[in-house]
Amino acid sequence: MSFAARQQEALAVWRVFDQPELRRILVGSATCGRAAGSLEVLQAFRDELAQADLEKSTALYEVGCLGMCYAEVLVEIRAQDGRRVLYQGVEPRHVAQLVEQHLVRGEIYWPLALAQMGEGTEELPAFHDLPMIKPQERIVLRNCGFIDPNNIDHYLARGGYSGTARALTMGPDAVIDEMKASGLRGRGGAGFPTGVKWGFARATPAAQKYVICNADEGDPGAFMDRSVLEGDPHAVLEGLLLAGYAIGASIGYVYCRAEYPLAIERLQTAIEQMHNLGFLGDNILGSGFNFSIKVKKGAGAFVCGEETSLMQSIEGKRGMPQSKPPFPAVSGLFGKPTNINNVETLASVSAIMEKGASWYAGFGTEKSRGTKTFALAGKINRTGLVEVPMGINLRTIIEEVGGGVSGGKAFKAVQTGGPSGGCIPARLIDLNVDYESLAEVGSIMGSGGMIVIDEESCMVDMARYFLTFTENESCGKCVPCRMGTQHLLRILTTITAGRGTLADLDSLRKIGDTMKNASLCGLGQTAANPVLTTLQYFEDEYRAHIEDHACPAGACAALIHFTIDPAKCTGCGLCARACPVEAISGEKKEPHLIDQGACICCGSCRQACKFDAVLVS
Secondary structure: OOHHHHHHHHHHHHHHHHOOOOEEEEEEOOHHHHHHOHHHHHHHHHHHHHHOOOOOOEEEEEEOOOOOHHHOOOEEEEOOOOOEEEEOOOOHHHHHHHHHHHHHOOOOOHHHEEEEEOOOOOOOOEHHHOOOOOOOOOOOOOOOOOOOOOOHHHHHHOOOOHHHHHHHHHOHHHHHHHHHHHOOEOOOOOOOEHHHHHHHHHHOOOOOOEEEEEEOOOOOOOOHHHHHHHHOHHHHHHHHHHHHHHHOOOEEEEEEEOOOHHHHHHHHHHHHHHHHHOOOEOOHHHOOOOEEEEEEEEOOOHHHHOHHHHHHHHOOOOOOOOOOOOOOOOOOHHHOOEEEEEHHHHHHHHHHHHHOHHHHHOOEOOOOEOEEEEEEEEOEOOOEEEEEEOOOEHHHHHHHHOOOEHHHOOEEEEEEOHHHOEEEEHHHOOOEOOHHHHHHOOOOOOOOEEEEEEOOOOHHHHHHHHHHHHHHHOOOOOHHHHHHHHHHHHHHHHHHOOOOOOHHHHHHHHHHHHHHHHOOOHHHHHOOHHHHHHHHHOHHHHHHHHHOOOOOOOOOHHHOOEEEOOOOOOOOOHHHHHOOOOOEEOOOOOOOEEOOOOOOOOOHHHHHOOOOOEEEO
């Protein structure tokens, strides 16, 4: 069967899925949704539909993540009038009311209504006009939350694999030229031009070559790769297929961390579907191109996100970085020419080959084309996964997309690039988000973590937190990283405990610079970024810890103590219930007291209090 005929079959399946007259329920069931209880909601819908005798007339689907993690569980319902409404915070107890009111009577259930899918109304905004969604451009996330990720027909109907059909008529060199013209740069962190990288691997003669999808997402607070693999696995697999065709590889690997079982399950389902429809195997679409894909589970080592360590792991060896040159394009997996791209890069590739290089180059800036996904986390009102055009400024992301800092606190800084990124202060909130601008202020794009920090967070302690992670994850092969992370962590721990000296600040800078210039791989070369940037922008906090033996943010337990203001305390008891060591006492509706001898200064009482009655000094 030709590709055009197969696509027509898929469109027929999609028309059934998308016909306005069909009652339909979509439940967001990626990992974030499941953590919020989506599987229980899904079962409640099954039970309610059966009880109401609506099973045969209502289609119930699991879909991926729309990115609005703060609003999970998200459910879209379409009644027979064709109107589609997105509901937020759905729990099993709401299901009977949603079925009766919206599905049967066609009336919106207003307590949970978030948006209308399609055109909005005065009472209910359109999904694309929501504050979190409006500034976004969804390319990588184009299908997430809108299709059944286990149904290849849904992907085909929305343009999937048309880029592959096009590429097979163009030839490998033309595909590489298309990537160069698009301006796509690797989204794994380094930002190297994708087309140029592919060209190196293609130019190396070899009977066997490999392509690898790096899905070893290990940054704290990052979940971009996981969400894309769970919500639209075919977009990534098609990108890997295109990379293989471009460089002349016949085998592809997806290296995915074992902690992502749902992503792996959906990858394996998608690979089987590709084989069944002739998108994998021998003579793909009659082109003479042969290609297969294998899934390799990683064991959770952060260093295996580095490409040479990753290849060592696939080969069954301990994941440790190797010296370069030779580069993977010359001698990579099993000593053969290899190309490695991350999940987001490959999902962009499939979109570019479908719609063209000039279309993609129309987004972003001159040097940073396209879009970038970010996992918004930390002290922000609307946590979730977002995709914005390159060149957008931090203010738009934090204030408009993210809804500002939670709890009415002041914005202090934002950490970009994961544990190896830099802390950017509030005064630079209008900084444009692109590779060059972030590098100028000492940070990096990284894979896309973005952690918002408020006034109650200590920047010295933040640096210590990230160094705790990188010190633990260092493979130990090279001295600058192995010893550097240990010394940085030791000094930071000493400072947060109130035992630091001013000489420690010089030591932090010297060690950090040495690691940056002498470490073997990217982990060691960037591990000091949180320290160096917090020193650059928040040296006054370091000095306060050292000279005044005080933590201005009230976060370092050794330097603070908590009291309760009797004038503000209402005696509600929230602080007492939150205290893990039962150090707070008091009668109901009477001011409470903190036993200083028992208090461990964890801050739980401060977070629980709704009246700002807990003071820190």
